[in-house]
Amino acid sequence: MKIAVCLKRVPDTTAKIVVGGDGKSIDEAGVKFVPNPFDEYAIEEALALKEKAGAGETVVYSLGGDSSQETIRTALAMGIDRGVLLKTEGSADGLVVARALADAMEGEGFDLILFGKLAVDDNNYQVGPMTAEFLGLPCVTTVAHLSIEDGAVTAEREIEGGVEVSTCRLPAVLTCDKGLNEPRLPKLKGIMAAKKKPLDVKPVELAAGSIEVLGLELPPARSEGKIVGEGPDAVPELINLLRNEAKVL
Amino acid sequence: MSSTFSGVDFYNFDSLLSEEERAVRDMVRTWVDENLMPIIGQCYIEGRFPKELIPQMAELGFYGANLPEEYGCAGLNNVAYGLIMQELERGDSGIRSFASVQGALVMYPIHAFGSEEQRTTWLPRLASGEDIGCFGLTEPDFGSNPAGLITTAKETDDGWVLNGTKMWITNGSQATVAIVWAKTGDIDDSSSIRGFIVPTGTPGFTSKDQKGKLSLRASDTSELHLEDVHLPQDALLPDSDGIKSPLMCLTQARYGIAWGGIGAAMACYDEAVSYGLNRIMFDKPIAHTQIQQVRLADMLTEIVKAQFLTLQLGRLKDIGTMTPEQVSLAKRNNVNMACDIAREARRLLGANGILAEYHSMRHMANLESVYTYEGTHDMHSLILGLAITGKQAFR
Structure with a gap:
């Protein structure tokens, strides 16, 4: 099994986000960046599949600036064999990113290409399926369980009120959801070994995107909750407020 | 890999750490969040060491992490090792003590004073947690x-x-x-x-x-x-030779404790800030009062000072020039400031601060042991007194 994992460097989900001076990007000063949490499911799945097979190669791809090397090394510390950085400024346009990833992976002979189902910074869900389309490969998104047998993958997706089971031939592209596995922590030895693993830096030129980010805004601060009382005695007041203040009844 | 605890970094301390040092710290921090924090309060009440965590800590490489890879250890530098101790003690001094004893007081003397046969026999088994x-x-x-x-x-x-x-x-x-x-x-x-x-x-x-x-x-x-x-x-450890040999072990352990003190202090400061911002009294958060802001400012100041003191200690250890007296100063300062911060944090938390659901009082009680063991605070004062004056006051 030769497995690729596509990885994105994103702000830590607990980081306090400040909109930058241009009003269109986040201010990176003091913000901790981590591997996209959904991509960690992809990393874990790649490692587990390779361990189960007892052989194979796992490769992580990331598109971004030099700082993404650190993100790639996190994947190497977890056990991925080697990394490729497609070095560019990045783009808000998922189609352009998918094109660059597809070009890099084309002809590399991957049996499986794994993505997180979305990147938590822009919540686009796009790059995985678009990459599959460029490569002409089948794609199953938001996979919460998978098994591979006889050159075919069976994937379960959690859909509204149930589970959808799909199957497709390998090679295929899958995007991974929470629940697929429990990503491992890198061991200390893995962290030390990561800097000795191959990490190719390949400059890429992105095509002009067709999407432009006009502005970023933080959500409005949540107003404080209100406790109207306890038990049945509070119900009339609650109904009154829902009807006359919140106007939802 | 994301942790809910984000540490304390008021002076861009992280810029002085290497990528591996940060990666090590972040990994241990996440492990503590996911595995220790959910159970530590109950373990404390029950008076129980969480044995179930021993294999995980071994698997990740926490025991003797600064000893060489050839003996099954991670071969980290001393700053990365110190950061592990910091993060473990952010969880609980007892867990850090377990790892300190295993690494600095058991594996270190076998490595430093043991024969090659003793090293190859014991170190891999201690690193893997097979032996405690x-x-x-x-x-x-x-x-x-x-x-x-x-x-x-x-x-x-x-x-x-x-x-x-x-x-x-x-x-x-x-x-x-x-x-x-x-x-x-x-x-x-x-x-x-x-x-x-x-x-x-x-x-x-x-x-x-x-x-x-x-x-x-x-x-x-x-x-x-x-x-x-x-x-x-x-x-017999063939190269052990007089009282200086166990004292060398204690220097290793005290070095880790100096980092551990920062971890416990950070945990209490973090809890105090978060509680202060959420606890409403007289219609506003208590952190909006001058008296609590003075508390928090004092805590932050001591943590920042200790971070830089201890990082330099680690860099000196890595180049091989660290002295036992320098370790005494850091152990004495850091544990003492952690004791003060834990007590002040507990007070800021008011009545809630006496519950095991919060962490400051547990740290406060733990740190009284840490203040006392591995050279009491007072003994370290006298070691420094000797270094300053040349006059030994404890004999």
């Missing part, structure tokens, strides 16, 4: 004055016979192997102190938990009794 170690130096009547110890090792035709009692031994009752320090010569001759590797299953070796602790409750503390414990010749 303890360190037997302190005795009921010899705490701050370990050179006075009265445990004896008499040489026989085919080995050694050990007799004596050790007290305040972390991990003592769960250890499979003990490093025991004993006098091989005259009882007044501290230069005859040698270290021995004692499997705890050896006939004549018994241990018993010390009950009734109000501190380090999630850690085992035991008495060891050695009654005619017969050991083979190769139980």
